[in-house]
Amino acid sequence: MxxxxxxxxxGIFLLASCQQEELPGEESxxxxxxxxxxxxxxxxxxxxxxxxxPAVNSKDLYVEVxxxxxxxxxxxxxETIPERIKLPEGIYTAxxxxxxxxxxxxxxxxxxxxxxxxxxxxxxxxxxSEVPAEQTVLVYMHNSGISFRLDETFSDYFDTDVTQxxxxxxxxxxxLDYPLFTGEDYVYFYMEGDTKxxxxxxxxxxxxxxxxxxxxxxVENGKCYTLVFHFRPE
Numbered sequence: 001m002x003x004x005x006x007x008x009x010x011g012i013f014l015l016a017s018c019q020q021e022e023l024p025g026e027e028s029x030x031x032x033x034x035x036x037x038x039x040x041x042x043x044x045x046x047x048x049x050x051x052x053x054p055a056v057n058s059k060d061l062y063v064e065v066x067x068x069x070x071x072x073x074x075x076x077x078x079e080t081i082p083e084r085i086k087l088p089e090g091i092y093t094a095x096x097x098x099x100x101x102x103x104x105x106x107x108x109x110x111x112x113x114x115x116x117x118x119x120x121x122x123x124x125x126x127x128x129s130e131v132p133a134e135q136t137v138l139v140y141m142h143n144s145g146i147s148f149r150l151d152e153t154f155s156d157y158f159d160t161d162v163t164q165x166x167x168x169x170x171x172x173x174x175x176l177d178y179p180l181f182t183g184e185d186y187v188y189f190y191m192e193g194d195t196k197x198x199x200x201x202x203x204x205x206x207x208x209x210x211x212x213x214x215x216x217x218x219v220e221n222g223k224c225y226t227l228v229f230h231f232r233p234e
Contacts, residue, residue: 028088032132033124035063035081035094053224054115054145054186056098061117061139064095087126094121096137104143104190109173113188116142145186145224146197146217148176154231158211163203167217170195183226191221201229 065073075081100114119139148165160178169189197217219225
């Protein structure tokens with residue numbers, strides 16, 4: 001299931017709220033840019049449609065305009081983006097991302113992480129004109145969300161008080177206790193290259209014997225997964 005959320009980024013220009021790098025002198029020819037919207041997309045894999053997906057709010061986004069490798073405009077979360085942005089003639093790109101994007105590669109062991117949203121437009125031209133160039137930035141979930149669930153018979157055969165799942169990826173390990181096995185509490189990882197997530201489920205059966213199940217998860221960035229553990233007595 002794909003869920004699209006449209007966030008309109010518009011309003012009245014507030015001079016104090018916009019950080020603008022030094023632009024060329026007044027002899028330059030200017031045009032205008034209109035950032036119409038940011039569209040966020042998340043794909044939910046093998047989970048019921050009613051289950052909540054990660055989302056991003058427009059107020060939580062940083063929005064930037066770049067000319068090549070130079071950032072010329074930036075708006076922090078909560079700041080108002082003007083309907084018409086004056087820019088010198090040139091070739092630009094627009095970017096949008098949330099706070100989690102700035103820290104997702106430095107998470108420590110045990111951190112569940114947060115959904116990371118990032119998007120970048122194609123290059124576009126701003127020419128001398130009173131008619132603004134209109135751009136939409138598509139913002140996608142940049143990492144992967146993994147949740148866990150036990151089937152309804154699990155507690156009949158195993159002690160849930162000592163049931164845990166340990167998941168490791170990219171030198172980070174997160175351990176979840178049974179109360180987080182809801183199918184809605186996600187652990188977030190960024191999958192680099194051919195990276196695989198490893199999981200280990202540990203518990204104890206009614207005969208007081210320790211049990212262990214492990215495996216590998218093939219997951220992709222931009223998607224949410226629910227891993228369900230089924231128990232079938234022989």
